[in-house]
Amino acid sequence: MANGTSRNPGPSNGSAGALARSVLVTGNQPVPNPKNTPRPPSSFGTARLVARIPRADDGPAVFASYAGDPDVTRYLSWRAYERVEPLNLFLREAVAHWEKGDGQYAWLLCLKGTETPIGSIGVDLASEGKAMFGYVLAKKFWGHGFTAEALQPLVDWSLAQPTIFRAWAFCDVENPASVRVMEKAGLVREGILRRWHTSPTLGPVPRDCIVCAKVK
Numbered sequence: 001m002a003n004g005t006s007r008n009p010g011p012s013n014g015s016a017g018a019l020a021r022s023v024l025v026t027g028n029q030p031v032p033n034p035k036n037t038p039r040p041p042s043s044f045g046t047a048r049l050v051a052r053i054p055r056a057d058d059g060p061a062v063f064a065s066y067a068g069d070p071d072v073t074r075y076l077s078w079r080a081y082e083r084v085e086p087l088n089l090f091l092r093e094a095v096a097h098w099e100k101g102d103g104q105y106a107w108l109l110c111l112k113g114t115e116t117p118i119g120s121i122g123v124d125l126a127s128e129g130k131a132m133f134g135y136v137l138a139k140k141f142w143g144h145g146f147t148a149e150a151l152q153p154l155v156d157w158s159l160a161q162p163t164i165f166r167a168w169a170f171c172d173v174e175n176p177a178s179v180r181v182m183e184k185a186g187l188v189r190e191g192i193l194r195r196w197h198t199s200p201t202l203g204p205v206p207r208d209c210i211v212c213a214k215v216k
Contacts, residue, residue: 037103037125038161044107046149051107051121053098058108059088062117066138070201075172076136079200102126109137109150121150123158131158133169135181142177151185159216168213172199179210187212 043052054062063084066072070080081087097104106122119137133154137147151169158167170193171178183189190213195206 037101038158038163039101040105040123040154040157042098044153045112046153048112049146049150050110050112051150052110054091054094054106054108054120056088056092056095058091058117059084062091062108062120063087065117066119066136069139072136072139074201075175075178075199077198077200107150109146119147119150121147121154123154125158125164129164130166130168131155131164133167145184148181148184151181155185155187155214159214166213166215168211170196170209170211172197173208173210179212182212187214 043050045051063081067081067087073080094106097106103125104122105125106120108117109119109121110117118141119135121135122133124132124134131154133151135147135151155167158164167187169182169187171182173192179189190211193209193211196209198204198206
């Protein structure tokens with residue numbers, strides 16, 4: 001499942017299931033942040049998952065897991081990849097965002113005890129005072145609560161930062177599983193954004209989206 005927030009196989013939204021509380025644990029030391037935006041941990045763990053920074057050699061595994069599946073990308077802002085090479089470029093760009101500390105951070109999600117990606121989650125902190133989330137998960141893992149399990153600690157982390165007042169995400173109106181993910185992670189449905197987002201798999205016309213948020 002996926003939500004549409006992401007532009008590449010990092011951030012996106014949508015999977016449902018049981019919610020497990022977890023705590024973010026800081027990984028690597030932070031690099032200088034030119035925009036003075038908060039910097040999230042480079043890795044964190046939940047009851048069943050480990051989130052880590054992408055690596056340049058993750059391309060084949062990400063492609064096989066979810067990025068090449070049109071069912072997964074149905075509501076996203078990017079089509080399923082047909083080749084690994086463009087995906088490798090995205091992964092290098094994702095690593096570069098971490099190195100620059102520019103407010104756009106993506107993690108790959110792996111089952112604990114493994115290094116194989118089953119999905120991705122990300123946060124965009126480029127807008128002052130706001131944290132926008134996206135996520136995507138391999139189809140075989142839908143319906144088990146993995147995405148909400150990864151999203152909740154990121155929502156909690158973001159609103160614990162003094163300069164962030166709004167944590168939010170959106171998904172296609174025809175993607176109710178993604179709405180459940182956001183709500184289980186503590187976000188509250190606010191309304192519908194009309195003609196907000198284009199999903200190229202479904203066509204060129206902008207689609208209505210449901211927006212959920214949590215504020216302080």
